Amino acid sequence: MPERAELPGAPEPEDRVVAHVDMDCFYAACERLREPELEGEPVVVGMGYEPGDTIGAVATASYEAREFGVESAMPIEQALERLPRRAEADPEAEDAPDSDESGFYRPVDMTFYEETAAEVKAILHEAAETVREVSIDEAYLDLTPEGWDGAREAVEHLRERIREEVGVVASVGVAPNMSTAKIASDHDKPDGLVVVRPDAVSEFLAPIPVDDLHGVGPVTARTLRERGIETAGDVAEADPVELEREFGERGRELYDRARGRDDRAVEPRGRPKSLSSESALEATDDPETKRDLVRSLAADVSERARAKDALYRTIGIKVVQPPFDVNTRARSLSGPVDDHDLVEAVALDLLDEFDDAEVRKLGVRVSNLDFTAAEQATIDSWDGAGTAARGQPDQSEAADASPDEEVPTEAEQATIGGWEHGTADDGAEEDSAWHVRRGQTRLPEFAEEE
Numbered sequence: 001m002p003e004r005a006e007l008p009g010a011p012e013p014e015d016r017v018v019a020h021v022d023m024d025c026f027y028a029a030c031e032r033l034r035e036p037e038l039e040g041e042p043v044v045v046g047m048g049y050e051p052g053d054t055i056g057a058v059a060t061a062s063y064e065a066r067e068f069g070v071e072s073a074m075p076i077e078q079a080l081e082r083l084p085r086r087a088e089a090d091p092e093a094e095d096a097p098d099s100d101e102s103g104f105y106r107p108v109d110m111t112f113y114e115e116t117a118a119e120v121k122a123i124l125h126e127a128a129e130t131v132r133e134v135s136i137d138e139a140y141l142d143l144t145p146e147g148w149d150g151a152r153e154a155v156e157h158l159r160e161r162i163r164e165e166v167g168v169v170a171s172v173g174v175a176p177n178m179s180t181a182k183i184a185s186d187h188d189k190p191d192g193l194v195v196v197r198p199d200a201v202s203e204f205l206a207p208i209p210v211d212d213l214h215g216v217g218p219v220t221a222r223t224l225r226e227r228g229i230e231t232a233g234d235v236a237e238a239d240p241v242e243l244e245r246e247f248g249e250r251g252r253e254l255y256d257r258a259r260g261r262d263d264r265a266v267e268p269r270g271r272p273k274s275l276s277s278e279s280a281l282e283a284t285d286d287p288e289t290k291r292d293l294v295r296s297l298a299a300d301v302s303e304r305a306r307a308k309d310a311l312y313r314t315i316g317i318k319v320v321q322p323p324f325d326v327n328t329r330a331r332s333l334s335g336p337v338d339d340h341d342l343v344e345a346v347a348l349d350l351l352d353e354f355d356d357a358e359v360r361k362l363g364v365r366v367s368n369l370d371f372t373a374a375e376q377a378t379i380d381s382w383d384g385a386g387t388a389a390r391g392q393p394d395q396s397e398a399a400d401a402s403p404d405e406e407v408p409t410e411a412e413q414a415t416i417g418g419w420e421h422g423t424a425d426d427g428a429e430e431d432s433a434w435h436v437r438r439g440q441t442r443l444p445e446f447a448e449e450e
């Protein structure tokens with residue numbers, strides 16, 4: 001992005017480190033969470049399936065079930081022919097001669113899977129500042145701030161956490177771009193971790209069958225094979241003009257991806273809830289080094305917010321102490337602002353607490369974004385809003401917070417325009433992303449953000 005070109009943490013595309021995280025047989029893994037006795041057994045999760053019935057289609061088959069030829073999207077009826085249902089009601093039947101040749105069928109329970117996915121995603125958002133959630137069980141992480149050595153460690157750590165804290169297994173691919181990372185996460189499934197550094201991309205991709213390239217369905221794969229193109233390596237050596245003639249725009253993309261070229265930045269989906277910038281540094285406790293970095297990160301974030309016409313109500317910092325100790329602090333304003341100096345001042349003020357701390361990564365974030373007010377906002381309007389907030393219901397609600405809720409320790413009015421602030425340490429038990437602060441959740445407009 002051009003506006004970030006001269007700032008720290010704004011890597012050229014060739015310096016990117018991208019992780020693709022993909023949960024293994026996620027629905028089946030979730031079923032095993034609540035029925036541990038299904039561990040090691042063939043498990044089929046059916047969409048539109050009712051227990052005991054033969055309707056519906058296979059949403060997920062565990063690896064054990066796949067060995068019987070059960071595949072995703074297969075009608076349940078057909079799956080049952082390959083893998084009969086275990087007679088669960090009759091315990092005797094488990095010992096029947098054919099019990100090894102049968103499996104467990106469960107209907108999709110999206111609510112439970114979403115809950116489990118939320119736990120996984122909380123861990124992903126702690127591991128990386130920028131996360132693109134692709135589906136319930138899949139996400140890209142921008143690990144560029146970690147560098148290549150740090151990225152492997154970070155991914156090992158997050159896989160461990162997902163296994164220990166949630167109880168499911170993630171396969172991860174790390175590569176210089178999204179398309180290669182996705183192929184890498186699939187490469188050693190299940191329970192795989194594949195790191196493809198920039199100088200190894202061509203070698204890694206060369207033997208990959210064309211079917212595994214993004215956007216290649218059975219028809220395209222057949223056409224390619226008819227041309228003698230079997231692998232990504234073959235695509236990379238094919239004539240791009242001919243590929244384009246045959247497949248249009250997609251042909252060009254296929255050629256680029258097969259050569260490990262993919263310039264897409266990892267971007268969160270939809271309208272961002274927050275904007276942030278972070279950067280790793282050689283672990284240091286030097287206050288000036290830390291302050292310098294926070295100043296540039298603050299400049300980066302406020303410029304990006306301005307470029308997106310986003311006002312913000314909350315300014316925060318993230319401080320990572322070696323190895324993975326993530327601390328966040330944030331302050332909420334009474335009205336939305338677009339004010340670089342304020343971002344810097346608040347971020348530096350929040351950093352004071354970490355003056356003596358050894359840190360290896362710093363981040364600055366603005367959140368509680370407001371895209372609607374951008375045009376009409378003036379100093380007057382938010383100044384006014386701030387004044388109004390002092391004696392108005394939302395403020396008194398804050399004061400009346402129930403005693404078991406943690407009250408901001410530093411709540412006070414600031415001199416400029418009347419903004420209230422408080423510090424909050426969200427630790428690991430809070431919302432994954434660090435934009436929900438204890439000091440602000442009782443304000444109704446913040447509660448809606450969750």
Ligand SMILES: [Mg+2]
Pocket residue numbers: 022023024025026137138
């Ligand atoms: Mg998956």
